[in-house]
Amino acid sequence: MSGAADWLAPRGSAASLAPSPYAGLDLLSTAVVLIGADARVAFANQSAEQLFEVSRRILNGQLVARLFTDAAAIERLLEAARANDLGQRRQVLELRRPLKEPLPVYATASALYDEATPLVLELNEIGQQLKVTRDEHYLDLSEASRHLLRNLAHEIKNPLGGIRGAAQLLESELPSREQREYTRVIIGEVDRLQSLVDRLLAPHRGPRVVAEFNIHEVTERVRALILAEFPRGLDIVRDYDASVPDVRGDREQLIQALLNIVRNAAQALRDRIAAGDATIVLMTRVARHVTVARRRHRLALELHVIDNGPGIPAELQPHVFYPLVSGREGGSGLGLTLAQTYVQQNDGMIEFDSKPGRTDFRILLPLP
Ligand SMILES: Nc1ncnc2c1ncn2[C@@H]1O[C@H](COP(=O)(O)OP(=O)(O)OP(=O)(O)O)[C@@H](O)[C@H]1O
Numbered sequence: 001m002s003g004a005a006d007w008l009a010p011r012g013s014a015a016s017l018a019p020s021p022y023a024g025l026d027l028l029s030t031a032v033v034l035i036g037a038d039a040r041v042a043f044a045n046q047s048a049e050q051l052f053e054v055s056r057r058i059l060n061g062q063l064v065a066r067l068f069t070d071a072a073a074i075e076r077l078l079e080a081a082r083a084n085d086l087g088q089r090r091q092v093l094e095l096r097r098p099l100k101e102p103l104p105v106y107a108t109a110s111a112l113y114d115e116a117t118p119l120v121l122e123l124n125e126i127g128q129q130l131k132v133t134r135d136e137h138y139l140d141l142s143e144a145s146r147h148l149l150r151n152l153a154h155e156i157k158n159p160l161g162g163i164r165g166a167a168q169l170l171e172s173e174l175p176s177r178e179q180r181e182y183t184r185v186i187i188g189e190v191d192r193l194q195s196l197v198d199r200l201l202a203p204h205r206g207p208r209v210v211a212e213f214n215i216h217e218v219t220e221r222v223r224a225l226i227l228a229e230f231p232r233g234l235d236i237v238r239d240y241d242a243s244v245p246d247v248r249g250d251r252e253q254l255i256q257a258l259l260n261i262v263r264n265a266a267q268a269l270r271d272r273i274a275a276g277d278a279t280i281v282l283m284t285r286v287a288r289h290v291t292v293a294r295r296r297h298r299l300a301l302e303l304h305v306i307d308n309g310p311g312i313p314a315e316l317q318p319h320v321f322y323p324l325v326s327g328r329e330g331g332s333g334l335g336l337t338l339a340q341t342y343v344q345q346n347d348g349m350i351e352f353d354s355k356p357g358r359t360d361f362r363i364l365l366p367l368p
């Protein structure tokens with residue numbers, strides 16, 4: 001690491017204008033901090049800026065012990081690195097952030113065997129790491145299942161018209177009412193299948209209309225529709241952050257996605273609606289530095305739908321986004337599959353937490 005001295009040069013000198021030997025580290029999604037022999041930050045990459053939530057102009061040159069709650073732990077790592085006795089160590093550390101509570105991170109400390117910068121720290125947010133693996137799971141799942149479903153739906157759809165037509169012809173030939181009951185059953189079931197495959201194929205039909213709009217137009221619309229459907233015993237509380245910037249996407253798709261989620265919540269609240277204390281909260285917030293659908297975004301919208309219903313049964317939770325999975329009498333199990341597909345088509349994703357008394361579905365959408 002011969003160029004480390006460039007970074008230690010005073011700001012504004014010719015040396016600091018030279019291209020950084022560490023510029024490549026800015027491409028990583030892991031936060032990387034190089035620590036100089038003087039126990040100060042020699043270089044912090046862009047992900048580190050995001051993690052600490054301060055610019056690297058401020059990070060560079062900081063005493064590294066001041067960045068973590070456990071200063072002694074950092075001193076020990078640095079001491080071991082200077083003495084060529086570190087190799088690589090992993091431990092949990094807590095970041096100190098201005099005006100915020102400390103943030104626990106997984107830190108991997110490695111010796112660089114370089115006198116000027118003996119130590120490098122790689123930092124991963126603990127919660128974030130769990131979330132990324134979960135995201136990936138959802139993405140892969142719906143990618144594969146969408147493909148399968150689309151083909152299957154087409155296969156089912158093609159003969160349905162023929163079956164219905166034949167049943168109608170047969171009906172007109174049949175002499176007795178009892179016999180015509182059978183053809184009624186055929187036609188009724190064909191119509192049910194038809195609407196199922198139509199719903200399955202809907203997200204892949206027709207052009208998407210992408211525009212910028214205020215997310216609260218969407219939440220207000222869905223609120224009105226659900227209140228019309230459930231006129232008594234259900235309270236839909238708005239908890240909006242009015243400063244949320246406009247989102248960019250297909251408005252109708254997002255209305256449909258949110259409608260499916262809020263309708264599920266209202267349906268799950270049946271007993272509380274009867275008791276008169278059913279509540280759904282629609283909450284909007286801006287989140288910073290989040291990974292949505294495998295991409296890191298500086299700003300994202302979080303749209304929560306929180307209900308005080310019984311929760312999703314634990315055994316159903318890993319599968320709710322699968323098509324045809326339903327825990328509801330008469331449910332077709334497509335609502336969440338479609339919602340996830342629509343949100344993903346707008347570069348976002350849906351996730352949830354659920355326990356008895358509180359289910360929180362979140363639509364995450366990157367903000368421009
Ligand atoms: N807020 C919630 N509270 C409790 N259970 C829920 C909630 N949201 C979803 N579920 C469970 O997840 C299942 C799957 O939901 P999904 O919307 O995909 O299908 P559905 O509602 O059964 O049928 P469809 O929406 O196609 O009419 C539901 O049947 C229900 O058991």
Ligand SMILES: [Mg+2]
Pocket residue numbers: 260263264331334335336
């Ligand atoms: Mg549903």
